[in-house]
Amino acid sequence: MDLDPGLAALRAPGGFFPLRAAAGPPRALPTLAEVYAGRPGHVHGDPLDFRVRKVAAALRAPEPRTAASVAHLGLAARLWSVALGCAALYGRLPALDPGRLHWDPDASAPDDLWLPEVIPSGRAGDPAALADAVLRGHLVPLAAAVRARHRLAPGLLRGNAASALASAARTLEQWARAHGRPEVAARTRTLTTGLFADPLLVGTGTLTGTAFRRRSCCLYYRVPGSGVCGDCCFTRPPRSSPRAASG
Template sequence: MAVISDPDDRRCAPPTEPPAAGGEAIRVARVDPGHAARVLRGLDELGPPFAVQIVTGAGDPATATGGLLPAADLYRPGDRLAAAIEGQAAALGGAERRVAASNLFIGHAIRLWCVTLGCWERGGLIPDLPVDAVLAVGPGSRAPLALADTGGWRPADPGDVDTVAALVTRVVIDGHLRPFAAAMHATIRTATGLLWGNAASALVGAVGAIARHATLGPAAPSDAPSGGPVRHQARLAATLLEQPPLAGTGVHRRHDDGNLDLPSFVRRSCCLYYRLPDGAMCEDCSLRDSPAATRRHSPSSAPNAPAPCRPDGGGRHS
């Protein structure tokens, strides 16, 4: 899929293409960076996982401190990724490496989905998220994602969910989650099915949080996509879940209008969080009805389970 920038869009400098892929062309326009920055700064209204730090004048994100590290360090197999996994294991109280790796992956996926879909919800745009401008949250940290770039894209037809899904796939999946999953697998042989299940679970959780905020919170801004936030996001999630690499990661139902029935999603893999001493089963876990898992972690054995991993409360990772 090639991206074609709208030649009539004079609002900003010539565009930089999102992560490349082959296939059908779509038409998009670059968003004014000032507008994108305003949308990004307002995402914390949707909840902590949506919050973003905008790093101004950073120049080199590799100088990050405060619990952040360059996302590119996570996307290459080697010592830096291995150190991040070990740090996450320590932060979890000495977890198995595979549990720590899963936890690190899903935490990053949650923030990427929340920021991307939050921008679509609040401003009708998809943020650029170039890898070299993204600062990931380090082991044990609850800091927001940080960006040194506030570019973004606006599809020519914001009502075309397939177009939006294609753009989101290029930015989040191809740009970030695919190299992260490959590096994880190469470093400690983490099962890729588990990691893509984490990505799907995080996606559903982000959409659920947006839906809940739309129900309980203030209305979306006037420049948000038409059709209602819950309606639009639920259809987008269903579309993403039925395309590679998320296709087959879980089972779900669609409503008659094509929207995802959010509570129906059950993943086919397990994030392994229940293997921690104070762990518990996630709401969408494929093992929830497993007698062995139930005996290992009954509700009474984990009375102090930590804060949910999914922003809608559907999981249990930070």
């Protein structure tokens, strides 16, 4: 299937998958390249710091690094959902360069991403293309930007990247099976298996189909009234310091 100007196929799974495309943003929004580079000057100052503060207030997070991990996980999930959805539904990827994707740090979840124009990337939607577009194009510089501001271990952020991918794959596969799209479900599983063989995701956890058990903890259990996530390395919230869970 050819990419269409509005990436309409991404609307069907809903949730984290749709991407605003070929329409102007409601106001000047930073590109993700600017976010990763830590360039202030937008209406919210430093967009990443603003987002972490917004998440912290919404969750009543006890410490900034918990909110930073949750914010990182949310944006990673959006990026994986868009790219994996395109690869599974269209068989190819649009150009999703950080300099082209705009982000609204003040939006509610899921993160609001905007692409001014859909341009084919020239690459088929295979695991290598997805890894280049999302892992290396976005999640490596995003992790660096988060770690420059907050004390989060690289292993935690790699675990977030893996968890976000598994969640996107699970949602897409379930939607595809429920709507009579077995070829999309099969493609999703094949792509996900290939991506988990990438050196940046190897060792982050155990993938069984699209079910995932990570080796690290995102720290969400520290949010008041929460428990552990479904893919957490813990079966119950630990009583000791979360530092041991962040590696």
